[in-house]
Amino acid sequence: MSGHASNNPDPKTAVLWDTEYHGHDVISTRSLGFFMYLLSDGMLFATLFAAYGVLSYQHSYFGGPTPADFVKPWYTFSQTIALFLSVLAYGMGMTALKRRSRGGLINGLLGAFVLGALFLVLDVHDVMDLASHGITVATSGGTSAFIILTQVHAAHIFFGLLWILVMIYQVLRLGFTTDTVGRLLSLRMFWHFQAVIWVFVYIFVYLWGYMS
């Protein structure tokens, strides 16, 4: 790997132009780029967790309700199960892709969509329930951090669901092309990523908040 002059090839016999070179692999290039986007998304969540950490002291709730008062761990556990099953369904879809089974893939995506939508419905219901008890982003610094962090994650679910619908349509219309297969792989990364984030949200925001 060293670039010392002694390692340079003989100029008389060196290859100068490479007509055989066909460039980069499209799918792996796109996957790498999407992985990098996920890294930056991870930093986004890291920053939100840091903000939550700073705003989860007793005084951050300004004498108002704290997560210990309003978190329902079993309710949120049901969300967790819905989300993990959604990821599992997506994974089943991807094994169908390896078998080149379009129907299997669509079934997997549909399963992932329904379970993800269930998660989102439970989440929205939870937020509205909190609001009916007067717990909103405007209640205190602590509840601001709690709600914004959990709802930024929910927004990821929303856009993921939209993406799943788009992919169902594209696979039905276009079949397995470089574009669609590459996108299915990126969406798989995204769907796993948001589930990993959810693990942190569930443990550090819901459970920890409930315990404190």
Add this chain to the structure above:
Amino acid sequence: MLVDLPGGWNPLLGRLAWSQIPYDNPILAPLFVAVVLGGIAIVALITYYGKWGYLWKEWLTTVDHKKLGVMYIIIGLVMLFRGFVDGMMIRTQQAWAVGPDSSGVFGALHGYLTPFHYGQVYTAHGLIMILLAATPLLVGFMNIIVPIQIGARDMAYPYLNALGLWITAAGAALIMASLFIGNFAHNGWFGYAPIFEIQYSPGVGVDYWMWTLQLLALGTTLGGINLLVTIIKMRAPGMTWFRLPIFVWASLSANIIALTSFPALQVALGLVAADRYLGAHFFTAGLGGNLMLYTNLFWIWGHPEVYFVILPAFGMMSEIFPVFSEKPLFGYITMVLASFAIAGVSWLVWLHHFFTMGAGPDVNSFFSVATMLVGIPTGVKVFNWAFTMYRGRLTFTAAMLWALGALFLLLIGGLTGMMLAIPAINYMVHNSVFVIAHFHSMLLVIVYAVFGSVIFWFPKVFGFKLDEFWAKTMFWLFTGGTVLVFVPMYMLGFMGMTRRLDYVFNTNWHPYLLVMEGGIVVYTLSVFAFFVLLYVSIRDRVKNRVGADAWGTSRSLEWLTHSPVPFYNFAVTPHVNARDEAAWRRANGIAAVQPAKYVDIHMPNNTPVALYIGALTFVLGFALTWRIWWLCLASLVAIIVLMIVRSYRGDPGYIVTAAELERMEREAIARERQVDGSAGEPVVGGAPAVGRPAMAYERSDLPKTSTPPSMGPGAHH
């Protein structure tokens, strides 16, 4: 949940009303007339010369990384000018409004700017110079140069590249709109909690500031991903990691910073938005908010951002010094390590922006030591450049002068930075103009490196050199301005003058402020010199045409292809044999060897979708600023729909056939032979490349029609 707004709001126009147009402002109203007349003149000229089709086909819809880079640089230069005018206004106010006897006009008690207007001017100056001048200029150069330096045809994602440009342009448009519709933030470019909260800043200024920054952060993140993947995936055969030109390494380290740090800014501003729009209490004084949380979050991005802009500038200097010293860069490996060390340490120093927060001696000591650590890799770089020049055959071209100026400024800015890294000193000069002088020295390193690069790479992009005399005149004028403005500023900092004064109470400082005003006049002359430089160079372009190797002593891969660079960069992908490939081929007398044969190449199609999405992000930012909810929803939905439609259609690209390629190459070679005679007869030679299995299994054999490629699913696994 939405906050109660002071002032009017209606469902159709949000907060927008006639009273928000500053038609009675004696500075803005004439400016608005001038801008409208200028805009009409430009539109009329384009129509008169019938250039709309050309503009649309060749520029607005392009995905060519060189044209996108040129547009980034044009945005950067225009905004650099706007930021300079803001700077001039600040200097003039401070030179005028000194002491209780100073006069006042235009409604100001002293000077000519009211405190509220003055606050907007310095906020805009800071934001524009960092994010709309330095950043687009550097991103533009990375866009143009990096793909050619690694032997690629384009960036990894040409469409995403166009998207990044148009989102950046939308950010620029949004901050310009704030001049004439409503007002801009007055809380400084980095903002202070809780003054940017809705109770204390009820106007739209903070919203303009916030959404402009969000757009720029988005555009830069997209560009960062693109450059990283390009460098990792698109290198020509033989371009191993340790043959990468240093500018590519600098871009790589800088974009790792961009990718990881910009989300922190987006979150910080997103939380400000939650406070201002939803009534949240992240940064409020009371109800559990935490003011210093904002400052920490902002600078967790802010300091890495500083190195995001300085590292590419270091890369540019590393390209310029060797060419005009006729020596390889000294200490290549240490240069790479130093770049990454700076990038790594950039994450550990943010607190030095507010040692006075009161985090205690342990925290301050940690960040003090971490800040001083930056001096080590930076020192390595300075010595490497010095040893590159040591016993070199120096030619003091204009580009070299700018690079040398950058080196001197880095020394001044770096050493004052070491002073500021000591908390005890920092407490004394905190928020004084000493700090301002320090970071202007550092940011001027970037400006110097950028102007050096404009001169250095201009012939590569446009095929002719800039006029040396006027480039040097501009350099000396600019340097005179720098000395006259910033030396007194350092002195005033020691005397205790604080930053952002719209009224200077101490009349003893007046002479210094007048010298600085003189410096601004000299700066203005250098701006005129720049315009003359452009005019003279374009007028004499035929005389100044260059061949592939514009400087005759060039080193890296971009100097192997023609000047101006054809849209496909290299007709045949070069095979890289040495670290300084162009220098190696020239030394061995094979610089003129052309490919033995040509093969079909695949290029991406132009698309207007990126332009549309960019325009819609502007609409979204504007609608959010003015709280026009229906327009927010409509533009957001339109963006998503456009993305989905684009993804459904895809881009099959098109094929440039071998025959077509050969014809264009022959023309380019003939043109270059007329210029410098050095290219000689097109010789073919070099050993044939060893055959290898094709990596891109789908696109190389694409049909010449525009149907999307369809293939079996098994091919991917």
